[in-house]
Amino acid sequence: MKNFFSTKSGIIVVGAVIGVAAAILQKLGNPPNMGLCIACFERDIAGALGLHRAGVVQYIRPEIIGILLGSFLISLTFKEFKPRSGSSSIIRFFLGFFAMIGALVFLGCPWRAFLRLAGGDLNAIIGILGLVFGIFIGTVFIRKGYDLGRSMPSQKKAAGYIMPIVMAALLLMLIFQFKPILFSEKGPGAMHAPLYISLIAGLIIGGLAQRSRFCTMGSIRDIIIVKDFHLFSGVAAFAISAFIMNIIFGQFKTGFTGQPVAHDLHLWNFLGMILSGLAFALAGGCPGRQLILSGEGDTDAAIFVFGMFAGAAFSHNFSIASSPKGIGTFGAYGTIIGIIFCLIIGFSMIQKRKV
Amino acid sequence: MKQIDTRGLSCPQPIILVLDEIRNGKDEFDVVMDSEASCENVKRLLTKNNLEFDVKENSDHTVYYVKR
Numbered sequence: 001m002k003n004f005f006s007t008k009s010g011i012i013v014v015g016a017v018i019g020v021a022a023a024i025l026q027k028l029g030n031p032p033n034m035g036l037c038i039a040c041f042e043r044d045i046a047g048a049l050g051l052h053r054a055g056v057v058q059y060i061r062p063e064i065i066g067i068l069l070g071s072f073l074i075s076l077t078f079k080e081f082k083p084r085s086g087s088s089s090i091i092r093f094f095l096g097f098f099a100m101i102g103a104l105v106f107l108g109c110p111w112r113a114f115l116r117l118a119g120g121d122l123n124a125i126i127g128i129l130g131l132v133f134g135i136f137i138g139t140v141f142i143r144k145g146y147d148l149g150r151s152m153p154s155q156k157k158a159a160g161y162i163m164p165i166v167m168a169a170l171l172l173m174l175i176f177q178f179k180p181i182l183f184s185e186k187g188p189g190a191m192h193a194p195l196y197i198s199l200i201a202g203l204i205i206g207g208l209a210q211r212s213r214f215c216t217m218g219s220i221r222d223i224i225i226v227k228d229f230h231l232f233s234g235v236a237a238f239a240i241s242a243f244i245m246n247i248i249f250g251q252f253k254t255g256f257t258g259q260p261v262a263h264d265l266h267l268w269n270f271l272g273m274i275l276s277g278l279a280f281a282l283a284g285g286c287p288g289r290q291l292i293l294s295g296e297g298d299t300d301a302a303i304f305v306f307g308m309f310a311g312a313a314f315s316h317n318f319s320i321a322s323s324p325k326g327i328g329t330f331g332a333y334g335t336i337i338g339i340i341f342c343l344i345i346g347f348s349m350i351q352k353r354k355v
Numbered sequence: 356m357k358q359i360d361t362r363g364l365s366c367p368q369p370i371i372l373v374l375d376e377i378r379n380g381k382d383e384f385d386v387v388m389d390s391e392a393s394c395e396n397v398k399r400l401l402t403k404n405n406l407e408f409d410v411k412e413n414s415d416h417t418v419y420y421v422k423r
Contacts, residue, residue, distance in 0.1 A: 003395070151365070215366075226403075283365075
């Protein structure tokens with residue numbers, strides 16, 4: 001069957017839909033320039049579960065649940081749900097862990113980097129440059145033979161259902177306001193679009209992203225490696241459509257200073273995103289793509305996602321995460337250690353190719 | 356005939372392996388893939404390089420027979 005969303009027009013449509021959705025979600029209550037942010041939203045979920053105690057960023061974000069379940073349902077529908085495992089899981093956990101640390105030093109995943117740009121936050125340019133540089137370093141390893149090894153199809157499907165069930169459990173805890181869950185009373189965690197709108201938006205985005213293979217990191221990587229602009233056309237459509245919607249909604253404000261949920265320490269915006277970009281490149285997908293793959297039954301991607309949750313918890317518990325005031329006390333250490341970790345993994349996982 | 360088995364590999368390994376073969380090999384080759392995403396990526400790469408190929412879809416994998 002011809003898959004429209006895998007065509008050039010398809011990926012542009014998908015990118016545009018996600019960009020418009022992000023702007024609308026912001027209009028309906030999500031934090032500024034954060035209509036969608038995989039890293040920030042996973043961090044909020046980690047906080048809601050009490051894994052960290054940063055009171056301003058605790059909420060079970062239905063967008064994350066929706067994206068994963070959307071991918072799950074659509075991959076079931078199109079027979080792409082294939083439980084698999086066994087590709088350097090522990091390494092992927094720590095790539096996710098440090099990718100999150102980098103993202104929280106910059107204050108956003110690649111999705112939010114483009115949304116910040118679309119909202120006029122010029123610091124995002126520095127972040128995106130860091131992202132590109134980090135991905136570039138990743139491609140150097142990849143060209144030298146870096147490989148995390150093959151995953152194997154699971155004999156039984158059970159493993160593939162775990163992530164969707166975790167998401168369903170989170171959804172129930174949110175809907176029934178389960179007592180132990182922490183919900184921010186102020187700050188970004190208290191800002192959110194209505195639950196069901198967020199959930200439906202997530203489901204649509206997850207489904208579309210699954211069909212189109214939308215990936216922000218991949219879009220830059222493919223340009224570097226094979227000069228293929230296919231995925232990038234989707235990401236460009238994403239940023240441009242969010243930009244247009246921001247203008248329409250009056251959500252656009254240009255400058256370096258006073259930007260929402262952002263700081264203007266250029267060095268750390270740059271280095272934080274180098275770390276993230278490198279970790280995503282080594283793991284083979286941006287945080288959005290990792291959610292999508294988890295929904296398809298890729299348990300190694302699911303472990304990357306759990307690594308991100310853990311990274312978020314550590315970031316806030318260890319004063320690594322930035323705030324609008326600047327980087328955390330140990331933000332610099334977290335970033336540098338993360339970059340060193342990724343470089344060691346990059347070098348140590350180079351295999352001689354037997355063709 | 357040379358066979359490139361991309362099953363179980365994460366992005367962008369399938370592309371890297373096929374790209375290596377396109378650049379360094381001279382003869383026909385097969386590519387085996389087990390995910391739709393890989394199929395689409397490899398197809399895009401082959402088309403971009405003006406290579407023709409036959410497709411055989413099996414229950415759990417797809418093979419492209421690339422001609423030169």
